[in-house]
Amino acid sequence: MKIIDVTSESLAAHVAELLGSGHRLALVAAVPAPSGFDVVYLFSHGADLVELHLPVPGDDPRLPSIASLSFPAGRFEREMRDLYGIVPENHPLPRRLVRHHHWPRGWYPMRDDAGPPPAFGDPEGPFPFVTVEGPGVYEIPVGPVHAGLIEPGHFRFSVVGESILKLKARLWFVHKGIEKLFEGRPPEAGLELAERISGDTSVGHALAYCQAVESALKVAVPPQAVRIRALLLELERIYNHVTDLGALCNDVAHGILNAHAGRVRESLLRINDRVTGHRLLRGGVVVGGARLRALPDVDALRAIGEDVAEIVALALGHSVVLDRFAGTAVLSAQAARDLGTLGYVARASGLDVDARRDTLEGFAPVVRTGGDVLARFQVRAEEIAASIEIIAGLVGDLDAGDLDHVTPSPSGAFGPAAGVGIAEGWRGTIVHRVQLDAEGALARVKVVDPSFFNWPALPVALSGAIVPDFPLVNKSFNLSYAGNDL
Amino acid sequence: MIGAAAQVVLIGVGSPFLVGLMRQVRARLEGRAGAGIAQPMRDLRKLLRKEPIAPHGTGWPFRAAPLVLAATALVVAAVGPFATTDSPLDPAADLFAVTALLALGTVALALGGLDTGTAFGGMGASREMTVMALVEPTILLAAFALSIRVGSTNLGQIAASVAEDPLSVISPVSLLAAVALIIVTMAETGRIPVDNPSTHLELTMIHEAMVLEYAGPDLALIEWASAMRLTVLLGLFAGLFTPWGITLALPLALAVFAVKVAVLGALLAAAEVFMAKLRLFRVPELLAGSFLLALLAVAASFFLERA
Numbered sequence: 001m002k003i004i005d006v007t008s009e010s011l012a013a014h015v016a017e018l019l020g021s022g023h024r025l026a027l028v029a030a031v032p033a034p035s036g037f038d039v040v041y042l043f044s045h046g047a048d049l050v051e052l053h054l055p056v057p058g059d060d061p062r063l064p065s066i067a068s069l070s071f072p073a074g075r076f077e078r079e080m081r082d083l084y085g086i087v088p089e090n091h092p093l094p095r096r097l098v099r100h101h102h103w104p105r106g107w108y109p110m111r112d113d114a115g116p117p118p119a120f121g122d123p124e125g126p127f128p129f130v131t132v133e134g135p136g137v138y139e140i141p142v143g144p145v146h147a148g149l150i151e152p153g154h155f156r157f158s159v160v161g162e163s164i165l166k167l168k169a170r171l172w173f174v175h176k177g178i179e180k181l182f183e184g185r186p187p188e189a190g191l192e193l194a195e196r197i198s199g200d201t202s203v204g205h206a207l208a209y210c211q212a213v214e215s216a217l218k219v220a221v222p223p224q225a226v227r228i229r230a231l232l233l234e235l236e237r238i239y240n241h242v243t244d245l246g247a248l249c250n251d252v253a254h255g256i257l258n259a260h261a262g263r264v265r266e267s268l269l270r271i272n273d274r275v276t277g278h279r280l281l282r283g284g285v286v287v288g289g290a291r292l293r294a295l296p297d298v299d300a301l302r303a304i305g306e307d308v309a310e311i312v313a314l315a316l317g318h319s320v321v322l323d324r325f326a327g328t329a330v331l332s333a334q335a336a337r338d339l340g341t342l343g344y345v346a347r348a349s350g351l352d353v354d355a356r357r358d359t360l361e362g363f364a365p366v367v368r369t370g371g372d373v374l375a376r377f378q379v380r381a382e383e384i385a386a387s388i389e390i391i392a393g394l395v396g397d398l399d400a401g402d403l404d405h406v407t408p409s410p411s412g413a414f415g416p417a418a419g420v421g422i423a424e425g426w427r428g429t430i431v432h433r434v435q436l437d438a439e440g441a442l443a444r445v446k447v448v449d450p451s452f453f454n455w456p457a458l459p460v461a462l463s464g465a466i467v468p469d470f471p472l473v474n475k476s477f478n479l480s481y482a483g484n485d486l
Numbered sequence: 487m488i489g490a491a492a493q494v495v496l497i498g499v500g501s502p503f504l505v506g507l508m509r510q511v512r513a514r515l516e517g518r519a520g521a522g523i524a525q526p527m528r529d530l531r532k533l534l535r536k537e538p539i540a541p542h543g544t545g546w547p548f549r550a551a552p553l554v555l556a557a558t559a560l561v562v563a564a565v566g567p568f569a570t571t572d573s574p575l576d577p578a579a580d581l582f583a584v585t586a587l588l589a590l591g592t593v594a595l596a597l598g599g600l601d602t603g604t605a606f607g608g609m610g611a612s613r614e615m616t617v618m619a620l621v622e623p624t625i626l627l628a629a630f631a632l633s634i635r636v637g638s639t640n641l642g643q644i645a646a647s648v649a650e651d652p653l654s655v656i657s658p659v660s661l662l663a664a665v666a667l668i669i670v671t672m673a674e675t676g677r678i679p680v681d682n683p684s685t686h687l688e689l690t691m692i693h694e695a696m697v698l699e700y701a702g703p704d705l706a707l708i709e710w711a712s713a714m715r716l717t718v719l720l721g722l723f724a725g726l727f728t729p730w731g732i733t734l735a736l737p738l739a740l741a742v743f744a745v746k747v748a749v750l751g752a753l754l755a756a757a758e759v760f761m762a763k764l765r766l767f768r769v770p771e772l773l774a775g776s777f778l779l780a781l782l783a784v785a786a787s788f789f790l791e792r793a
Contacts, residue, residue, distance in 0.1 A: 138605070138608075139605065140605040140606075140609060140689070141605060142605075142688060142689060146686075146688070147686040147687070147688055148686035148687065162766060162767070249762075251687065251690075252762045252763050253678045253679070253682040253685065253761075253762050253763035254761070254762035254763075255512075255516055255684075255759075256515070256516045256517075256759050256760075259516040259517050259518060260517070263517065318762055320679060320761065320762040320763070320764060321762045323764075323765060323768070324762065324763075324764075324765055466765070466766060466767065467609070467689050468689055468690040468765075468766045469765065469766075470689050471687040471689055471690055
């Protein structure tokens with residue numbers, strides 16, 4: 001990790017240089033410092049990490065916006081303004097992001113001196129939706145309460161006939177203050193929060209969190225534990241991918257494949273239960289290492305892989321299902337790159353971004369170039385097969401009788417420290433940054449779920465699609481609301 | 487007279503069980519346990535016990551729609567050639583009258599959906615009208631092709647003539663008309679591949695989008711009427727192509743009718759398992775195809791059966 005101290009004047013030049021050399025903006029976090037805030041910009045390029053530290057005064061905090069250099073940076077800056085009150089100057093979209101309009105003005109919940117929230121009112125008035133004008137244009141508002149059991153999001157479509165002219169997704173209905181909850185806890189007690197950031201990504205977030213803590217504490221993880229962690233990450237990927245393959249078929253009313261995917265998912269959850277004692281794989285990854293109850297049965301997983309391959313073949317062999325998937329909601333490679341998308345959304349649009357490349361030897365990500373629902377379906381289908389082979393390789397190197405590999409954390413005070421953890425969860429690259437205070441307690445934890453990067457890609461992919469295809473497209477992205485809105 | 491009354495009672499009571507049977511067939515074929523064939527009946531009972539409630543700002547079209555829908559379905563149940571061709575409303579048992587009655591119910595429901603003023607009501611109504619504009623002519627043409635041989639558009643007479651000469655069903659005319667009628671039956675009753683009756687995705691709905699604002703007894707009435715329309719359309723299919731048993735004594739004829747509709751419903755549900763929902767813009771292509779088949783049936787009836 002390279003740390004560069006920058007000033008307001010030199011920030012943009014450093015950012016431009018890093019982006020130009022192929023780095024990606026992984027995280028922006030405001031960290032409370034004695035003089036105000038220390039704003040951290042984390043860039044990654046493979047395993048190469050660079051942090052820019054920009055000091056910002058506590059009274060009237062301002063920083064120059066780098067939104068013109070990086071689209072995700074603009075969103076991080078809006079998030080930071082809402083939660084810390086740090087104003088990005090010359091921001092192209094100086095609107096609220098996280099805090100809805102009924103949140104009080106001038107109250108920034110993440111600040112140390114925020115205190116209890118004042119009365120909520122209507123300080124900003126109603127949320128302004130951009131209205132599209134023209135003959136026959138009308139609006140369809142959907143949500144945030146939906147007919148099915150899904151997370152809350154408000155979508156407003158401007159439509160002519162059935163064609164979508166513009167979609168505005170309004171999120172941030174589930175702000176829990178989970179980053180604030182981390183503060184003051186000992187690092188071990190932060191794990192249970194990390195596992196619950198997004199319920200379907202327990203391992204991904206737990207792993208990124210533990211890696212961040214270990215890098216702050218300078219703890220070396222036993223090599224066996226590294227393998228167990230990689231194995232758990234793939235188990236999580238498989239069960240989530242299977243669920244969504246079935247759900248995609250269900251969204252085009254081909255329910256029988258969803259029923260079979262549900263059957264396969266259940267057998268995977270039972271394997272999870274045997275392996276970690278928890279159906280959603282909680283408790284396997286711990287600070288300093290990993291613990292398992294048993295190794296997964298590779299033959300059973302291979303049989304499941306064949307089952308899934310049959311479901312996929314049946315889905316893509318069905319002419320109507322294929323017609324619904326193919327060419328629907330194309331996200332171009334250029335758009336995917338500009339928006340900084342991650343995970344299977346990016347890989348289906350031809351970007352070979354995958355953090356596992358840096359941890360697994362000889363790993364090659366599954367990439368498709370179509371950018372449509374079909375490509376996202378196929379990437380996920382192929383990743384299931386790839387994950388099963390990764391697990392088979394990892395299980396061969398592990399001893400079934402010895403599955404408890406944990407390096408104890410150093411005790412006593414060791415001064416302030418910071419660390420970064422990066423894990424390729426099933427949705428994409430998860431980044432955590434942990435700052436410990438002098439007593440070794442958590443001072444600041446910043447969590448970035450890949451959904452934060454991928455949400456803006458959904459309306460882009462949908463322009464030109466038709467309204468009744470939206471649920472299918474949304475499912476093909478399957479972004480987290482809880483992981484996005486912390 | 488008794489025959490017509492018996493038809494109405496059988497269809498009125500039996501149609502929720504037909505829906506239940508179709509759901510059960512589908513569940514079993516998908517490897518699920520299913521809720522049992524009486525579940526729609528239990529749902530109706532539950533809905534009827536709830537308080538009647540209507541959204542603010544709705545007027546008489548919203549309130550009248552369920553009644554019109556149910557009333558038209560009941561009239562068709564009385565006049566159709568299901569278990570008897572001896573209808574007291576014989577002059578009205580005309581294919582044009584039956585089609586118009588079904589269309590009246592659809593239009594009433596679409597107006598009810600529009601009356602709510604919500605985006606979904608309007609969206610569902612607009613989609614339903616698109617589908618109806620293609621479905622109704624196909625029903626008319628298909629039944630018209632069958633009527634040419636008989637020389638009458640009276641459904642009872644068509645059914646009676648086929649019942650007398652069962653082999654006459656095996657003709658290009660009947661085959662073309664049958665395929666066309668199957669497709670429009672699936673469209674008109676909101677089945678896969680046109681609509682998905684079990685979806686929770688508001689944006690994909692056609693029929694369900696129109697009725698989203700209904701609750702309690704009104705919703706029960708709509709669900710019941712929809713079940714009757716499904717039964718009536720399947721019954722019409724059975725009456726026009728397999729009217730065997732219609733000349734039997736009434737109790738026996740009713741039993742034969744029930745079995746025929748149950749078999750047709752089970753076949754339809756089984757076929758749905760293998761289908762997926764079409765992209766909305768492909769639905770007109772499918773319906774235009776069925777219209778073409780009906781048109782060919784009419785043409786064939788002139789060329790083949792006049793000769």
